[in-house]
Amino acid sequence: MKRCGKSGFRAPSLLDGRANVVLMAAAIVISLALLTGYSYWPRSPVSLVQGENMAMSGLYASWKKGDVMVLVRHGERCDRSSNDCLGASDGITRYGSSVSTDVGRSFSELGLAQTDVITSPLTRTAQTAQAMFGHPVEAQDWLYNCDETMLNQVMAHKSLNRNLIVVTHSGCIGQLESLHGYPHSATSEYDSALFISLDSQGKPVIRGILNPEDWKRLAQQKSH
Incomplete structure (x- = not known):
């Protein structure tokens, strides 16, 4: 007689959703940090005629x-x-x-x-x-x-x-x-x-x- 085993399917839990949100938030923060850092990184030495x-x-x-x-x-x-x-x-x-x-x-x-x-x-x-x-x-x-x-x-x-x-x-x-x-x-x-x-x-x-x-x-x- 064939026995019915447990299905491999598992319904997504609340923890899975939270983990995805955390990962997405971390990715956004890292991307912003990289963009901000690049924007403020001095590309060239300063122009000595500018300001002081x-x-x-x-x-x-x-x-x-x-x-x-x-x-x-x-x-x-x-x-x-x-x-x-x-x-x-x-x-x-x-x-x-x-x-x-x-x-x-x-x-x-x-x-x-x-x-x-x-x-x-x-x-x-x-x-x-x-x-x-x-x-x-x-x-x-x-x-x-x-x-x-x-x-x-x-x-x-x-x-x-x-x-x-x-x-x-x-x-x-x-x-x-x-x-x-x-x-x-x-x-x-x-x-x-x-x-x-x-x-x-x-x-x-x-x-x-x-x-x-x-x-x-x-x-x-x-x-x-």
């Missing part, structure tokens, strides 16, 4: 002490522009050269008496450096073939109580930013400058960026 960022950075005082390092991207590339080339096709444009000259003038107004300058050996960086400072600048191969040791290399080439301006490439600047707190940083603009200064313990800290058009506004802020 320059004053809060302490860069003016650090510059006077020779405690600042600046990574500058080269001027507008000739091979990626319809503007006239300054010279060779692997260099910068005439327009890019004029922008670089303006940025160099702004650095001069900060004071270059205790500032060293080095550049990547490529044509576009060498031309940028010469346009900025009015003379050929010492080239260093590591400023083109940069890697994760970029910041350490910059620190090693900085002399005590002397600022250092480095003319390099967007890839090198982006890599440094990514490794030091800004993994989602936007690509640096032509002739933009990333400022790094030493804290009270002598450690490098990224302070912010200035794009070419920011210098004039910064000078106006300083005069008020």
Whole structure:
């Protein structure tokens, strides 16, 4: 005689419903936390011309002490522009050269008496450096073939109580930013400058960026 076994079907209980609600609520909370965190995560270093960022950075005082390092991207590339080339096709444009000259003038107004300058050996960086400072600048191969040791290399080439301006490439600047707190940083603009200064313990800290058009506004802020 065939016996009737217990059915495998089980009616959903109140506990099952509560568990589902808890799981859904947890998923919503996690999603919101991720979205909020991404929204507030600093994508790029701060713009030094915005608000009180320059004053809060302490860069003016650090510059006077020779405690600042600046990574500058080269001027507008000739091979990626319809503007006239300054010279060779692997260099910068005439327009890019004029922008670089303006940025160099702004650095001069900060004071270059205790500032060293080095550049990547490529044509576009060498031309940028010469346009900025009015003379050929010492080239260093590591400023083109940069890697994760970029910041350490910059620190090693900085002399005590002397600022250092480095003319390099967007890839090198982006890599440094990514490794030091800004993994989602936007690509640096032509002739933009990333400022790094030493804290009270002598450690490098990224302070912010200035794009070419920011210098004039910064000078106006300083005069008020």
